[in-house]
Amino acid sequence: MAEPLLSVRDLKVVFHLRRGDFTAVNGISFDIMPGEVLGVVGESGAGKSITGTAIMGLVDRPGEVTVSNISLKGERIDGLDEEGYRKIRGKRIGMVMQDPLTSLNPLYTVGEQLVETIQRHLPLNQAQARERAIKLLAEAGIPKPEERIDAYPHQFSGGMRQRVVISLALAAEPDLVIADEPTSALDVSVQAQIIKVLKELCASRGVGVMLITHDMGVIAEAADRMIVMNKGEIVETGSVGDIINRPKEPYTIKLIEAIPSIKSQNPRYAAAAAKGQVAAANEDDAPLVTVENLFCEFDLSPSVLSRLFGGNRKIIKAVNDVSFTIRRGSTYGLVGESGSGKSTCARMMVGLQPPTAGSVKLEGVDIWNDRGAATKRRRSIQMIFQDPYASLNPRWRVGDIIAEPIRALKLSSSNAEVADRVADLLTKVRLDPGVMHKYPHEFSGGQRQRIAIARALSSQPEFIICDEPTSALDVSVQAQVLELMTALQEEFGLTYLLISHNLAVVRQMADAVGVLHNGVLVESGPVEEIFGNPQADYTRMLLDAVPDISKVA
Amino acid sequence: MTDVTTPAKPQSRLVRVLDSDLVFSYRRSPIAIVASIIAVVLILAAILAPWIAPYNPFNPRTLNLMDGFTKPMSTSFAGNYFLLGADHQGRDLLSTILYGMRVSLFVGLSATLFAMTLGVSLGLIAGYRGGLLDAVIMRIADIQLSFPAILIALLIFGVARGLIPANQQENTVLVVLILAIGLSNWAQFARTVRGATMVERQKDYVSAARIMGVPPIFILIKHILPNVVGPVLVIATIGLALAIIEEATLSFLGVGVPPTQPSLGTLIRIGQQFLFSGEWWILAFPAFTLILLALSVNLLGDWLRDALNPRLR
Numbered sequence: 001m002a003e004p005l006l007s008v009r010d011l012k013v014v015f016h017l018r019r020g021d022f023t024a025v026n027g028i029s030f031d032i033m034p035g036e037v038l039g040v041v042g043e044s045g046a047g048k049s050i051t052g053t054a055i056m057g058l059v060d061r062p063g064e065v066t067v068s069n070i071s072l073k074g075e076r077i078d079g080l081d082e083e084g085y086r087k088i089r090g091k092r093i094g095m096v097m098q099d100p101l102t103s104l105n106p107l108y109t110v111g112e113q114l115v116e117t118i119q120r121h122l123p124l125n126q127a128q129a130r131e132r133a134i135k136l137l138a139e140a141g142i143p144k145p146e147e148r149i150d151a152y153p154h155q156f157s158g159g160m161r162q163r164v165v166i167s168l169a170l171a172a173e174p175d176l177v178i179a180d181e182p183t184s185a186l187d188v189s190v191q192a193q194i195i196k197v198l199k200e201l202c203a204s205r206g207v208g209v210m211l212i213t214h215d216m217g218v219i220a221e222a223a224d225r226m227i228v229m230n231k232g233e234i235v236e237t238g239s240v241g242d243i244i245n246r247p248k249e250p251y252t253i254k255l256i257e258a259i260p261s262i263k264s265q266n267p268r269y270a271a272a273a274a275k276g277q278v279a280a281a282n283e284d285d286a287p288l289v290t291v292e293n294l295f296c297e298f299d300l301s302p303s304v305l306s307r308l309f310g311g312n313r314k315i316i317k318a319v320n321d322v323s324f325t326i327r328r329g330s331t332y333g334l335v336g337e338s339g340s341g342k343s344t345c346a347r348m349m350v351g352l353q354p355p356t357a358g359s360v361k362l363e364g365v366d367i368w369n370d371r372g373a374a375t376k377r378r379r380s381i382q383m384i385f386q387d388p389y390a391s392l393n394p395r396w397r398v399g400d401i402i403a404e405p406i407r408a409l410k411l412s413s414s415n416a417e418v419a420d421r422v423a424d425l426l427t428k429v430r431l432d433p434g435v436m437h438k439y440p441h442e443f444s445g446g447q448r449q450r451i452a453i454a455r456a457l458s459s460q461p462e463f464i465i466c467d468e469p470t471s472a473l474d475v476s477v478q479a480q481v482l483e484l485m486t487a488l489q490e491e492f493g494l495t496y497l498l499i500s501h502n503l504a505v506v507r508q509m510a511d512a513v514g515v516l517h518n519g520v521l522v523e524s525g526p527v528e529e530i531f532g533n534p535q536a537d538y539t540r541m542l543l544d545a546v547p548d549i550s551k552v553a
Numbered sequence: 554m555t556d557v558t559t560p561a562k563p564q565s566r567l568v569r570v571l572d573s574d575l576v577f578s579y580r581r582s583p584i585a586i587v588a589s590i591i592a593v594v595l596i597l598a599a600i601l602a603p604w605i606a607p608y609n610p611f612n613p614r615t616l617n618l619m620d621g622f623t624k625p626m627s628t629s630f631a632g633n634y635f636l637l638g639a640d641h642q643g644r645d646l647l648s649t650i651l652y653g654m655r656v657s658l659f660v661g662l663s664a665t666l667f668a669m670t671l672g673v674s675l676g677l678i679a680g681y682r683g684g685l686l687d688a689v690i691m692r693i694a695d696i697q698l699s700f701p702a703i704l705i706a707l708l709i710f711g712v713a714r715g716l717i718p719a720n721q722q723e724n725t726v727l728v729v730l731i732l733a734i735g736l737s738n739w740a741q742f743a744r745t746v747r748g749a750t751m752v753e754r755q756k757d758y759v760s761a762a763r764i765m766g767v768p769p770i771f772i773l774i775k776h777i778l779p780n781v782v783g784p785v786l787v788i789a790t791i792g793l794a795l796a797i798i799e800e801a802t803l804s805f806l807g808v809g810v811p812p813t814q815p816s817l818g819t820l821i822r823i824g825q826q827f828l829f830s831g832e833w834w835i836l837a838f839p840a841f842t843l844i845l846l847a848l849s850v851n852l853l854g855d856w857l858r859d860a861l862n863p864r865l866r
Contacts, residue, residue: 391761452761
C-alpha cells in the first residue's frame with residue numbers, strides 16, 4: 001500500500017468554554033491517498049469544519065488541539081509554530097471556503113491576488129507568474145482569462161468567483177486541498193460545474209482533496225472515499241459506493257434514508273397511480289389561489305432625476321408575467337435558482353410587496369385591490385420563512401410568538417383561551433406545551449422551525465406560503481419538518497405554496513410545480529409531468545445538474 | 554433530534570441574572586468593579602446629601618464669614634471643623650460638593666433621558682420608514698453633529714433666555730438647561746438606533762408581524778425596540794458622563810444653574826477665582842469630584858460596550 005498523502009492520528013479538539021469543556025472533535029484518525037478525494041460528511045456540529053481548521057493549525061483560543069500525529073507526505077505538520085504553519089498554508093495545503101465573496105479580497109483584482117500567491121510560493125518573476133495565473137484561470141474554466149484576470153472579484157458571478165478561489169488554492173501547486181462546503185452557496189446548475197472543475201484539476205495534478213460538506217449528493221458525485229462524522233467522532237469510513245449503497249452503522253442508515261432523492265416519485269402520485277386514480281384530480285374545482293399575469297419591477301435608476309426624465313433608467317423585472325393556480329388542499333412547488341423571482345412572488349402573494357401589475361386572487365378576492373382585501377389576506381394567508389433564527393423575535397417568549405397572530409387579528413381576547421390555543425398548537429407541532437415560557441435561543445433549528453409553523457397555524461389560515469422552509473436545516477431534521485408539514489396539511493386541509501431550490505424536496509412534497517427562470521415561468525404543471533417529462537430546456541438542465549446519491553459510480 | 558426539549562430547570566430570576574454573561578464579564582473586570590463602586594458611592598452621597606452633609610450650605614443663617622477660607626482638615630476661628638475646608642463665604646466645601654453633585658446628577662440624568670427618548674424615537678422612525686423622512690431626520694442630526702455640543706447648548710440656552718420673561722428665569726433655568734443639553738445630544742442615539750433598526754427591519758420576524766397586519770407603531774415598540782436597546786444603554790452611560798461635563802461647562806461659563814443652588818460647575822467657577830491666591834482647595838475638591846464622577850461613569854460605559862460586543866469576548 002502506498003504511503004498516504006495526509007495522515008491524521010487521534011485528532012482531538014476541545015473548546016474550553018465558561019460552562020465546561022466542549023469536545024468538538026474526539027480522537028479521529030484518517031488517511032488521504034495521493035490524488036484521492038476524501039469526502040467528509042455530517043450534520044451541523046459534527047466537527048467536520050473544525051477538523052479541516054485543525055489540520056491547517058487555525059484553531060483559535062479557547063480551542064485546544066491535541067493530536068498524536070498529523071503528517072503530510074510523511075512529514076510531521078502538527079504542533080508547528082506560526083512561522084512553520086505559514087509555510088504550509090497555501091504552499092502545501094490549499095483552501096477553498098464556502099463563501100467565495102469573503103475568501104477573495106475585494107480591493108485587489110483577481111490577477112493581483114493570484115500573482116501575489118504564486119510569487120510568494122514559487123520562484124517566478126512577475127511576467128511568468130501572470131502567465132501562470134492566466135493558465136490557472138483557463139484551467140478552472142473561466143472564459144477569456146487574459147481579459148478577466150484584471151477584473152475585481154465583484155465583477156464575477158458566484159460560480160465564476162468560486163472558480164477563481166479554486167485557481168487560487170491550486171496556485172502554489174499544493175499537495176492537498178481542503179474544500180469546506182465549496183458549493184453550498186451556489187445554485188445547482190453552477191454547483192455541478194464547480195464539483196467537476198475541482199475534481200478534474202486535482203486528479204490531473206495528483207492533488208489530494210478533503211471535501212467537507214453536508215450534502216451527500218455532492219460527495220456521491222465527487223468523492224472516492226468518505227467519512228461519516230457525528231458529534232466529533234467518525235461513524236463510518238469506506239468507499240462512497242459502499243457507504244451509500246450498503247451503509248452499516250445505524251446513524252449512516254438514518255442519514256441516508258432522510259435524504260429526499262430527486263429520482264423517487266412523488267409519494268401521493270405514486271399511491272394514486274397504484275390505484276389508477278391519476279386522472280381523477282378534480283380539475284373543475286375552483287382554485288383557491290389564482291395568480292394572473294403578475295409583474296414586479298424594481299426601479300434601480302441611479303438618481304431621482306433619471307427616474308423623472310427617463311434618462312439612464314434601469315428597471316429590473318423581478319417577476320415577469322407569471323400566472324398559475326393552486327387547488328385547495330394541494331401543494332404548489334415553485335422552483336428556480338437564486339434571483340429567479342421565487343421570493344418576490346411569495347412577497348406579493350403574502351402582502352409584503354405590492355405587484356407592479358397583475359393580480360393575486362384568494363377565493364376570487366383580489367388581495368391587493370378589492371375592498372376588505374387586507375383583512376382577508378391577513379386572516380387566510382400565513383408564511384413560514386427560511387431562517388428560523390431570524391423569523392422569531394429573540395426577545396419574545398415562545399408563547400407570545402405563537403399567540404401573536406391571534407392577538408394581532410383579535411381572534412381572541414381572553415388570555416386563558418389564547419394560552420389553551422398555544423398549548424394545543426405546540427402539541428400539534430410535537431413540542432411540549434411547557435416550552436411556551438422559554439425564549440427562542442433555547443431551541444435547535446428544527447424546533448424553532450416548528451415554532452414558526454405553530455405561529456403560522458395559529459390564525460387558522462387556509463393558505464401557507466413556505467419560503468425555503470427547510471434549507472437552513474440538517475437533512476434528518478428536514479425530513480421531520482417536511483413530514484410534519486404533510487401531516488398538518490392533511491389534518492387542516494391546508495394549501496401550500498412551497499418555494500425551494502431543492503428539487504428533490506419539491507418532487508416529494510408538491511402536487512404541481514412551476515419552474516421560474518429570470519422572473520419568467522418557463523414551465524408549470526403536475527409534478528410528475530415536470531419531473532418525468534420536462535419540456536423546457538431550462539428545466540431539463542436544472543434536473544440534470546442536481547447532485548444525487550443515486551448517481552454514485 | 555427528539556421532540557423533548559431540554560428539561561426546564563427551575564431557576565429563579567436572581568440566579569439567572571447572576572449566571573448571565575454580563576455579570577460574568579463584570580466579575581472579571583477589576584476596572585468595572587472599581588468604577589461602579591465609586592459611581593455608586595458618589596450617587597448615593599448625592600442623593601443622601603441632606604442627611605449626611607455636615608452643614609446646610611444654602612441656609613444663610615448658618616453661614617459665618619469668619620469661617621471663610623478655612624483650610625482643609627482644620628477648625629475655623631468660629632470653632633467649626635471643615636474636612637475639605639471652606640470657601641470665601643464660609644460655606645463648608647464638603648457640603649457644597651454633596652449638594653452640587655445632586656444638581657449635576659439631576660441635570661445630567663434628566664438631560665440624558667430626554668436625549669435618549671428623543672433620539673431613540675426619531676432613530677426608530679427614520680430607520681423603519683426610510684426614504685424622505687429618514688433623509689430629513691438624519692440630515693438634521695448630521696448638521697447637529699458637525700457643531701460642538703456645547704455651542705448648540707449655548708444657542709438653545711440663549712434663545713430660551715430671550716423667550717422666557719425675566720421673573721420666570723430663576724424657576725425655569727434647570728428645565729431650560731436639561732432641554733438644552735438633551736437637544737444637543739440626541740443625534741448620537743438617533744444614528745445608532747437608526748442603523749440597528751434598518752438591520753432588524755429586514756429580519757423575518759418583522760415580515761411575519763407585517764403579514765398579520767400588526768400596526769407599524771407596535772412593530773417598532775414591541776418587536777424592534779427590545780432588539781436595539783443594547784447599544785442604546787451603552788451610549789446612555791457614556792452620554793451621562795458627557796451630559797454631566799456639559800452641564801459643568803455651561804455652569805462654569807456662567808450660563809448654567811444660578812449661584813443659589815450651585816452645581817459642580819458653578820463651584821469650579823467660583824473656585825478658580827482663588828486658585829492663584831493660595832486657596833487651592835476651593836477649586837481642587839469640586840474639580841476632583843467632577844473628574845471622579847465622569848471618569849467612573851465613562852469607564853462603566855466602556856466596559857458595558859465591550860461586554861455587550863460578542864466579537865470582543
